[in-house]
Amino acid sequence: MTQDFDFNEHLSRADTHEVLNQPGALTPYNPWRCDQALQHWVRTFDGGWAEAQLDAYGADCGGDLVDAGIAANEVPPTFHSHDRFGHRIDEVRFHPAYHRLMRTAVEAGVPSLPWTDPRPGAHVARAGLEYLHMHADAGSACPLTMTFAAVPAIASTPSVADVWLPRVTSRVYDGANKPWFEKAGVTIGMAMTEKQGGSDVRANTTRAYPLAVRGPGESYRLIGHKWFCSAPMCDAFLVLAQTEAGLSCFLLPRWREDGRKNAFFIQRLKDKLGNRSNASSEIEFRGAEAWLLGEEGRGVRTIIEMVAMTRFDCMVGSAALMRAATAEALHHTSGRSTFGKPLHDQPLMQNVLADLAIESEAALAFSLRIGKALDSTGNETEQQLARMATAIGKYWICKRAPHLSYEAMECIGGVGYVEENPLPRIYKEAPVNAIWEGSGNIQCLDVLRVLNKEPLALEALLNEIGQARGHSNTFDQAIQALPALFKDTNTLEYRARNVVDQVAMAFQASQLIQHGDSRVADAFVASRLERLGSVNYGGLPTSVDCRSIIDRAMPRV
Numbered sequence: 390m391t392q393d394f395d396f397n398e399h400l401s402r403a404d405t406h407e408v409l410n411q412p413g414a415l416t417p418y419n420p421w422r423c424d425q426a427l428q429h430w431v432r433t434f435d436g437g438w439a440e441a442q443l444d445a446y447g448a449d450c451g452g453d454l455v456d457a458g459i460a461a462n463e464v465p466p467t468f469h470s471h472d473r474f475g476h477r478i479d480e481v482r483f484h485p486a487y488h489r490l491m492r493t494a495v496e497a498g499v500p501s502l503p504w505t506d507p508r509p510g511a512h513v514a515r516a517g518l519e520y521l522h523m524h525a526d527a528g529s530a531c532p533l534t535m536t537f538a539a540v541p542a543i544a545s546t547p548s549v550a551d552v553w554l555p556r557v558t559s560r561v562y563d564g565a566n567k568p569w570f571e572k573a574g575v576t577i578g579m580a581m582t583e584k585q586g587g588s589d590v591r592a593n594t595t596r597a598y599p600l601a602v603r604g605p606g607e608s609y610r611l612i613g614h615k616w617f618c619s620a621p622m623c624d625a626f627l628v629l630a631q632t633e634a635g636l637s638c639f640l641l642p643r644w645r646e647d648g649r650k651n652a653f654f655i656q657r658l659k660d661k662l663g664n665r666s667n668a669s670s671e672i673e674f675r676g677a678e679a680w681l682l683g684e685e686g687r688g689v690r691t692i693i694e695m696v697a698m699t700r701f702d703c704m705v706g707s708a709a710l711m712r713a714a715t716a717e718a719l720h721h722t723s724g725r726s727t728f729g730k731p732l733h734d735q736p737l738m739q740n741v742l743a744d745l746a747i748e749s750e751a752a753l754a755f756s757l758r759i760g761k762a763l764d765s766t767g768n769e770t771e772q773q774l775a776r777m778a779t780a781i782g783k784y785w786i787c788k789r790a791p792h793l794s795y796e797a798m799e800c801i802g803g804v805g806y807v808e809e810n811p812l813p814r815i816y817k818e819a820p821v822n823a824i825w826e827g828s829g830n831i832q833c834l835d836v837l838r839v840l841n842k843e844p845l846a847l848e849a850l851l852n853e854i855g856q857a858r859g860h861s862n863t864f865d866q867a868i869q870a871l872p873a874l875f876k877d878t879n880t881l882e883y884r885a886r887n888v889v890d891q892v893a894m895a896f897q898a899s900q901l902i903q904h905g906d907s908r909v910a911d912a913f914v915a916s917r918l919e920r921l922g923s924v925n926y927g928g929l930p931t932s933v934d935c936r937s938i939i940d941r942a943m944p945r946v
């Protein structure tokens with residue numbers, strides 16, 4: 390220590406060091422404007438007309454709503470069974486930030502756009518909004534998705550639809566705990582899962598009894614329970630219950646038409662790994678009134694359209710989590726040096742980062758291609774493609790997200806493991822999309838179900854994949870091998886995951902080849918189709934142009 394060093398002065402300022410080589414937060418940044426891939430795929434699949442809306446919502450999701458997302462997750466919802474005078478109220482209270490997230494999303498059309506503006510590209514544009522919302526908060530995306538997805542099921546019964554759909558599709562959010570008929574805008578939840586059977590809803594024991602007359606749109610009383618009911622402050626729920634004719638679908642409001650609380654009782658909230666801003670509850674119906682949607686005994690058929698849409702959103706949501714994690718990893722590594730060189734320029738880190746970027750873009754391309762199929766309402770081939778590829782994508786993309794978010798966390802190093810960083814929230818959120826709305830095996834079994842019921846769906850899928858034939862020997866060999874995977878029907882169920890894995894990657898490759906950036910497409914084919922069996926990220930072959938892939942994916946603030 391030199392004589393010039395003033396020890397006392399430094400100690401009094403606690404000035405031990407200067408903070409160096411710690412990149413700042415990736416905020417504020419617009420996840421639309423800073424995402425070349427997202428812009429590209431939205432335009433490619435006809436959603437380009439919504440760019441101004443997406444840009445505006447991106448500014449919200451990467452700006453003010455970031456803090457709202459943090460607050461809504463730090464202070465999770467609480468359940469209040471009674472008021473202070475002893476009346477049963479069954480109320481879940483949220484942090485004001487949760488309502489802010491919901492209001493901004495509803496006003497932007499996240500749950501309503503394709504229903505109110507059904508032009509080509511509308512499902513793609515809405516998926517873009519949902520994707521952006523996931524950057525701010527995933528928990529509130531759950532009721533937004535359910536509200537969006539409930540529309541086709543409610544539309545099946547005109548007497549109910551006339552009253553409810555204008556409110557479901559309005560751009561008004563009203564989070565007050567008051568009767569639905571006093572609100573200009575409502576939200577919808579879904580309650581199918583029971584203790585004795587979630588995947589197998591035929592095991593449901595909740596029963597429904599007609600109040601007077603049976604039939605679509607008529608009132609019934611429900612007695613039973615649901616083991617999972619997310620967003621229990623929604624204004625109404627699509628519920629499955631048994632009638633004399635079998636499993637049936639109902640719309641069950643939280644308030645009765647006479648203005649009294651419906652017999653819908655919240656037992657408790659689940660203490661979840663992630664998805665903390667969203668409340669997920671256990672509920673009981675003790676004679677709750679509800680309207681029948683569709684025919685008695687046709688409940689699965691009625692609710693399946695809602696389930697198809699929620700599965701689509703699981704893909705979109707997981708793709709968004711992957712993008713958010715990748716963007717954080719790219720941002721951090723580009724602002725940090727190790728061993729005398731920027732981290733994102735170190736060859737082995739480049740291999741990992743480019744691999745994450747490829748996976749993330751492939752998930753997005755797959756999801757928005759399904760959005761395009763959903764937009765093609767009059768085209769039967771596209772509808773068949775959507776039915777089969779939604780199950781494939783829901784299985785594959787949702788399974789890829791947890792591993793990717795963990796790798797992104799590792800790119801960031803120790804601070805990536807600390808709760809102040811966005812990665813822990815993304816990591817803890819990632820598994821749920823694979824579990825709810827039909828877990829992994831159920832999606833694979835659904836692929837086989839579609840195969841049996843609609844053999845033309847496989848043809849539609851293989852034709853779509855085959856559009857990219859001629860790209861390379863590797864790709865051509867991969868698609869040639871696909872039909873044989875379905876041949877041995879005796880072992881198909883046992884092999885279903887393996888079959889779906891291969892079809893999923895071929896489908897992603899096909900989209901990237903047909904419509905994407907050639908460097909990303911080539912890298913995907915070389916790493917996923919040529920080297921099946923590589924399980925860790927960072928195993929790209931030397932032919933891959935990592936630098937340009939990283940450059941394309943870099944979120945520039």
Ligand SMILES: Cc1cc2nc3c(=O)[nH]c(=O)nc-3n(C[C@H](O)[C@H](O)[C@H](O)COP(=O)(O)OP(=O)(O)OC[C@H]3O[C@@H](n4cnc5c(N)ncnc54)[C@H](O)[C@@H]3O)c2cc1C
Nearest residue numbers: 579580581582586587588617618619825826827828830831
């Ligand atoms: C946070 C959260 C929120 C939720 N919110 C809601 C909600 O709002 N509404 C709602 O209705 N539900 C909700 N769920 C429930 C969810 O949809 C179910 O947990 C899910 O469908 C699985 O059902 P289960 O838990 O009964 O598992 P099970 O049906 O017992 O399945 C367990 C495992 O077995 C596999 N499996 C099942 N059958 C087969 C088979 N034949 N062959 C091979 N494998 C099989 C499944 O894929 C799964 O991996 C929520 C769940 C979570 C975690």
